[in-house]
Amino acid sequence: MARSRYFAYQLAFTLLVCAFLIVPVCMSVMAGFTNNFFKGITSGFTLRWVFEVWDLYADTIFLSMGIALACLACTIVLGVPAAYVLAKRPGRITRMIEEFLVLPLAVPGLAIALALIISYGQIRGFRLSWTFILVGHVLYTLPFMIRAVLAVLSSTDFRTLEESAASLGATFWQRFFQIVVPNCRSGILAGSLMVVTLSIGEFNLTWMLHTPLTKTLPVGLADSYASMRLEIGSAYTFVFLVMLIPLLMALQIWGQPRAPRKAVAEDDAGVVAARRRESGSQAAR
């Protein structure tokens, strides 16, 4: 009997914490669908704000998706070979390179952005184009791809696989594309979901790197909260959630690189959560 009461307390407490976290999200989403937030739901529901968001900010949504996909392509092309080399030649130098590659996680996004602006801000065409943001996103998301692929590579004996493929007559490129890459599929998938999610939600870097013509979704969101009616900002949040939640769910399902080195994946998820809190608090300001 005592045990079930204990369980009830625990459940109540858990639900309370959940409510504390979820209620603001629900309030915000609801605000996006009410005619007038200050009058509350008695003012009636409408889809007007969602349509208005679409009219005002559709381009930010497309830009965000475009950058996320371009970023994904870049991180796959750069990250998979990088992870392969790091796994193939473990040593002092590769460990140093790995540290450098992971550095963007430790350095605040604002600092990276500032460095990019100081270094390349004078190249006008580049500064004004969306590729300027892309560079920032690639810098920031590349470690996640590398670590996801590295986790899978270090859990398989890919060197012996390569040797046996070589003995069967396969050249280096055949071995790489037919044996190595297909066998880190799960890592590439996990890394990809992470990269797309991070890129779509990235605020710190993007805030510094964007121009009025290259606004991404989170930047647009901050902009709408600062300058528009609260209902529009809320409807915009809803759109953001609609885009991100399926990705986050996919990340839950396929995002764990199947492997003994699960700790790495959990570690990465922790960093993502931290980044998200950080950008959330900045957006609120």
Next chain:
Amino acid sequence: MISGTSVSLVECAKTFPDGTRALSPLSFEIEDGETVVFLGPSGCGKTTTLRIIAGLESPDPGGRVLFDGEDVTQVPIELRNVGMVFQSYALFPNMNVEQNVAYGLKVRKLPGAESARRVREMLEMMDIVALKDREIDQLSGGQRQRVALARAIAVRPRVLLLDEPLTALDALLRERLRVDIDALLRRLGITAIYVTHDQAEAMALGDRIVVMSHGDVAQVGTPRQIYFQPSNRFVADFIGTMNRVRGFVSNGVVRTDAGTIPWNGQGEEEVEVLFRPENLTITEPERGHLTGVVETAFFLGDRTRVIVRGAGDTVLVVETSDRHEFREGEKVGLIVGPDMLTFPDGEAP
């Protein structure tokens, strides 16, 4: 079916970048169609030798590898046309059984029909036709190694290289697959180089055995030569069980702490006498050359392995098919058969 290729190693040494010598200069000829087993404890250089023949390692400058007299030292592994079988199977997890076997043929761009025919032939030869659509993680260890063999042979390699192929299997499977590999190698007439640390495997499979120790060849010979005439203590100890007793030769006998053994030799010197467990016969205490006390006895079914403690610290292992039940503390006599070996005492192993 596959014509054999002779393999020659000429002064092949291997020093790793950190300066450790894995292999002292080794020259060795392997005839076409021959099965040579490299045998030795881990770290003896046997795998390095295999990897040099495969082309996965290059010998130190000056060393050469010849296939049928043609220098292949600079030829990378993918052009050497060797079949390799690994301890860890090294099957491609992204392909099923059939695709694994066909991989070497696909890489060689063999026409589809010819490739399919040859894959079928390999699957039949290895008795794994029923498994052809299975994924690799649905196979047992023994099945995996059959697939690996089929894959290696499918490309009709000049030389088949097997790196401890049975080590990861349990005893029963190991025995069965060993018999199958033996039959396969005989049937194909392929030159095969087999690396193992298991002397029973080496005895059963090798036409010749190369016993290696610390990067050097300790002895080369047929299994019988290696077993019956080990040329030094290392080989004698590594192959099979060996009893050793110290003694002093004089007047046609070797005097030891446990008794005297007849010896048909001259001279007077300190020697070490070595003999196999099956070279000892158990008898009554007063009739044996040596006497001792039974310490333990293991009944193995067809025979009994008796551990006898003699005078001093000598422990002797005896194998007998006697049905007598040996008890701890029982006093026994031992007759040493004529096939014993002696080495002068103090000779470097």
